[in-house]
Amino acid sequence: MSGDRLDGLSVRDVRVSFDGFTAVDGVSLEVPAGDIRFLIGPNGAGKTTLVDAITGLVRATGSVRFGDHELLGRPVHRISRLGIGRTFQTSAVFEELSVLQNLDIAAGARRSLATLARRRREVPDEVAAALETIGLAERAGHPAGTLAHGQKQWLEIGMLLVQDARLLLLDEPVAGMSHEERDATGALLETVSQDRTVVVIEHDMDFLRRFARSVTVLHAGRVLSEGTVAQVQADPRVQEVYLGHPVDAGSAPTGREA
Amino acid sequence: MTAVTPAPPSIADDPAPTGVVPPARPGGRFRLRTAAGFAFGAALLFAVAPLVLSDFRLSLLAKYLCVAMVAVGIGIAWGRGGMLTLGQGVFFGLGGYAMAMHLKLADAGPGGMPDFMLLYGQLDELPLWWRPFASPWFALPATVLLPMVVAFGLGSLVFRRRVRGAYFAILSQALAAAMVILLIGQQGTTGGTNGLTDIKGFFGYDLDDPVNQRMVYFIIAGTLLALLALTRQLIHSRYGELLVAVRDGEERVRFLGYDPASVKLVAYVVAAGMAGLAGALFVPAVGIISPALIGIVPSIEFVIGVAVGGRATLLGPVLGAVAVAWARTTLSERFPGTWTYLQGLLFVVVVAFLPGGLASLWALARRRAGDAESRRRGWLPLGRRRVERTEVPAA
Numbered sequence: 001m002s003g004d005r006l007d008g009l010s011v012r013d014v015r016v017s018f019d020g021f022t023a024v025d026g027v028s029l030e031v032p033a034g035d036i037r038f039l040i041g042p043n044g045a046g047k048t049t050l051v052d053a054i055t056g057l058v059r060a061t062g063s064v065r066f067g068d069h070e071l072l073g074r075p076v077h078r079i080s081r082l083g084i085g086r087t088f089q090t091s092a093v094f095e096e097l098s099v100l101q102n103l104d105i106a107a108g109a110r111r112s113l114a115t116l117a118r119r120r121r122e123v124p125d126e127v128a129a130a131l132e133t134i135g136l137a138e139r140a141g142h143p144a145g146t147l148a149h150g151q152k153q154w155l156e157i158g159m160l161l162v163q164d165a166r167l168l169l170l171d172e173p174v175a176g177m178s179h180e181e182r183d184a185t186g187a188l189l190e191t192v193s194q195d196r197t198v199v200v201i202e203h204d205m206d207f208l209r210r211f212a213r214s215v216t217v218l219h220a221g222r223v224l225s226e227g228t229v230a231q232v233q234a235d236p237r238v239q240e241v242y243l244g245h246p247v248d249a250g251s252a253p254t255g256r257e258a
Numbered sequence: 259m260t261a262v263t264p265a266p267p268s269i270a271d272d273p274a275p276t277g278v279v280p281p282a283r284p285g286g287r288f289r290l291r292t293a294a295g296f297a298f299g300a301a302l303l304f305a306v307a308p309l310v311l312s313d314f315r316l317s318l319l320a321k322y323l324c325v326a327m328v329a330v331g332i333g334i335a336w337g338r339g340g341m342l343t344l345g346q347g348v349f350f351g352l353g354g355y356a357m358a359m360h361l362k363l364a365d366a367g368p369g370g371m372p373d374f375m376l377l378y379g380q381l382d383e384l385p386l387w388w389r390p391f392a393s394p395w396f397a398l399p400a401t402v403l404l405p406m407v408v409a410f411g412l413g414s415l416v417f418r419r420r421v422r423g424a425y426f427a428i429l430s431q432a433l434a435a436a437m438v439i440l441l442i443g444q445q446g447t448t449g450g451t452n453g454l455t456d457i458k459g460f461f462g463y464d465l466d467d468p469v470n471q472r473m474v475y476f477i478i479a480g481t482l483l484a485l486l487a488l489t490r491q492l493i494h495s496r497y498g499e500l501l502v503a504v505r506d507g508e509e510r511v512r513f514l515g516y517d518p519a520s521v522k523l524v525a526y527v528v529a530a531g532m533a534g535l536a537g538a539l540f541v542p543a544v545g546i547i548s549p550a551l552i553g554i555v556p557s558i559e560f561v562i563g564v565a566v567g568g569r570a571t572l573l574g575p576v577l578g579a580v581a582v583a584w585a586r587t588t589l590s591e592r593f594p595g596t597w598t599y600l601q602g603l604l605f606v607v608v609v610a611f612l613p614g615g616l617a618s619l620w621a622l623a624r625r626r627a628g629d630a631e632s633r634r635r636g637w638l639p640l641g642r643r644r645v646e647r648t649e650v651p652a653a
Contacts, residue, residue: 055513080515092510094503105503108496109515116497163514 006033007067007083009054009167009197014062014072016046016053023049024060025221031214036189036198038208041218042241047201048089050218051169055079055086066167081109085165089172091152095145099136099155102144103127106159126162133191134158135184150181157188168198174207186211217241292490296483303479313468320475320543322583323482327536328560329567329579330485331529336561337569338493339525340505341422345430346533346560348437349405351552353534355441356404357541358454359388360397365459373456380446388447394461398538405534406527413526417519422508431554438553453548460542474542481539482576485532490572492528501525533560559586562605568617578615 009031016024024046031037039047053060056076064071069082094102104120107127131137134154139147144155153173160168173189174182182204189198189211202208208215208229215232217225225235232238307319328346335341362372363384370392375381390396412433421429441448449455463470492498500521504511508518541547550556560579567578582601590597612618 075517076512077515077517080513086513088510092507094506094510096506097499097503101499102503104496105500105511106514108500111496116500117491117495119494120496159514 005067005166006195007166007197008033008035009199010063010065011050011054012063012065014050014053014060014064016049016058016060018058022221024053026062027218027221027223029216029223029226031197031199033197034193034195036193036200036211036213038212038215039199039201039218040203040208040215041224044220045218046221047218048171049221051086051171051199051201054169055084077109080163080165083164083166084169085160085163085167086169087153087156087160087171087173089175091149091156093144093147093152093155093159096143098141099144099147100127100131100140102155103130103158103162107162107164109163124162126164130158130161133161134188150177150185153177153185154188157185157192161192166196168192168196170198170200172201172203174202174204182207296487299486300483303483304476307479308472308475313471316475317471317543318584318587319580320471320478321540322580323475323478324536324540324543325560325563325583326576326579327482327485327539328533329564329575330482330489331532331536332560332564333569333571333575334489334492334501334532335525335529336564337571337575338498338501338505339522341522341526342424342427342561343430343526343529344427344554344561345432345434345557346529347434347552347554347557348430349409349530349533350537350540350556350560351437351441351547351549352405352408353401353537354541354547354552355448355454355537356391356397356401356534357538358457358547359391360394361457361459361541362454363388363392364461365457372454374449374452374454375446378446385447401538402531402534405530405537409527409530410523413523414519417522417526420519431557434552434554434557438549441549449548451549453546453551454541455546455548457541457545465542465545471543474539478539478543481535485535486572486576493572497521497524559583559601562601564615565605566608566615568615568621570614571617571621574615574617577617 009029011027011029011031014024014027015022027046027050029037039050041047049058052058054064054071056071056074056079060072062072066082066084071079071082071084074082094105097105100123104124104127107124108116128137131140134157136147136151136155136158139151144152147155157168157170157173170189174185177185186207189200192198193213200212212229215225215227215229216223217232217235217238219241224241225232225238227235303323308316311319328350332343332346335343359372363370366372369376371381371384375384391400416426416429441453442450444450458465460470460474463473465471465474493501500511500516501524504516504518504521511518511521537547537552540551559582563579563582564575565578566582567576568574582604586597586601589600608615614621
């Protein structure tokens with residue numbers, strides 16, 4: 001059910017301005033295929049705006065390539081069809097449709113008109129597989145609106161899986177989750193990254209330490225630091241941004257900044 | 259119920275002897291119920307109504323059923339697609355005028371000019387754009403296709419620019435106003451405020467004859483049932499689910515790789531086609547089409563019926579439209595002048611206290627019984643779902 005090949009994301013000198021305010025100011029970063037890259041940074045650092053630019057929600061200059069395709073300048077749904085899927089800070093499942101219907105719609109962007117005009121007769125294979133992967137098979141028939149917060153986030157990830165996204169951009173996937181749910185989400189990320197590239201915006205440092213393979217720190221629209229978790233934590237510039245002053249390596253950054 | 263019963267009765271008549279493929283699709287019982295529903299509707303419309311109603315009341319019912327056809331379309335566009343269209347009168351009018359033009363030309367005297375053109379006396383010959391309507395092969399398809407083409411053009415512009423919510427509602431209403439102004443302004447070729455009146459024949463049949471009026475009623479009733487069958491298929495298809503998804507999360511759908519503008523466009527065009535067909539059948543039933551029947555006020559009245567009945571359901575719009583139209587006739591006979599206020603009050607009460615319309619009362623009663631089974635099968639019954647309390651869907 002996964003993509004045929006593993007592609008990396010290449011962001012070059014991307015800039016996004018809103019009425020003179022520059023939210024993303026020349027960001028370049030390379031996410032190799034199969035990575036789990038965490039994007040962190042204080043509020044207003046431009047993390048979500050960068051993801052918005054990659055997915056076509058806001059206009060940007062520069063270049064964003066995924067595999068062989070340039071993404072900038074394409075409409076949102078075309079970018080999505082190239083295999084880029086994202087989630088949002090607030091969960092955006094279709095609350096009145098069942099879990100199964102949510103997944104079925106996510107799986108269907110390439111369906112022909114004739115298929116759309118008919119009823120579904122059975123559960124598509126990729127939908128059944130995703131239901132197992134995200135652990136919601138039991139809840140398949142329930143309206144998505146009745147799911148717990150964490151389950152909605154998983155459903156969103158499941159929707160990206162059946163959508164056949166090969167690049168997953170997740171905006172704060174574990175916000176508001178319990179410890180158990182975070183662990184389950186982390187395990188889910190490791191599973192899906194076997195044949196996909198994953199970019200996660202996250203504030204939860206504990207979660208980051210456990211599941212990040214690499215980290216990019218954004219600050220004021222620029223890349224402040226990049227590397228492994230240990231490298232980034234040891235970077236005095238990162239400590240300064242997070243705590244206001246450099247401290248001993250290893251103790252910062254900690255906790256969630258508000 | 260004895261201990262011997264192997265399964266609850268609800269699935270006993272859906273045995274699925276192979277047991278391999280799960281019944282993802284609502285099974286035989288569901289289809290049977292639908293067939294029974296349609297048979298009941300057909301019996302009501304084709305047998306009971308003609309027996310118990312006088313010719314006068316039956317022709318009123320024919321008129322209401324035309325309004326109900328518009329309502330079915332609004333149910334798709336608004337109830338399912340979240341597009342509050344306050345301008346269905348435009349499409350109703352296009353269909354109605356296309357039909358009326360043909361019937362006027364068929365009725366016309368030796369000069370081939372409709373009577374009102376001779377009356378105003380400004381024209382020596384039939385205007386160019388009237389001529390194709392002389393042929394039924396052009397005029398009849400045009401009653402449906404013309405509204406659809408206009409809706410396609412308008413919808414392409416509007417949905418791609420992401421005009422929605424209240425802005426879309428206002429825009430569609432403005433279109434109804436513009437159409438009325440255009441018709442009145444071109445009095446010499448459109449009949450102006452009077453509209454196209456005195457339509458006496460319908461493809462060779464005299465419309466003054468009660469037998470032929472009855473035939474028109476049967477055509478209308480049959481068409482309504484066909485539209486309901488079409489709508490039922492549409493809302494239960496994958497497209498129907500997608501449309502609901504677009505209604506509830508347009509941006510999210512975009513990120514799944516769909517173009518929501520196209521999804522909405524289909525629903526809007528279908529609704530326009532239904533309104534056009536309704537307009538076309540309205541003309542032989544009532545004998546007139548005029549700007550007053552297609553402007554802002556009738557356009558809003560179409561929507562009120564849908565809201566009262568339950569916009570997201572299959573039958574709600576039909577029953578609501580017929581009920582409101584019937585109440586309008588009866589109450590305005592008895593209390594002329596107060597109906598407008600009553601109608602407004604009804605709309606406010608429904609929107610404020612019963613956003614799902616009267617259908618939500620029915621749904622409430624059935625929810626406990628019906629949903630458990632559907633849940634087990636994995637698909638929610640789309641027609642029996644809570645409707646958001648918001649009047650205008652959030653942008």
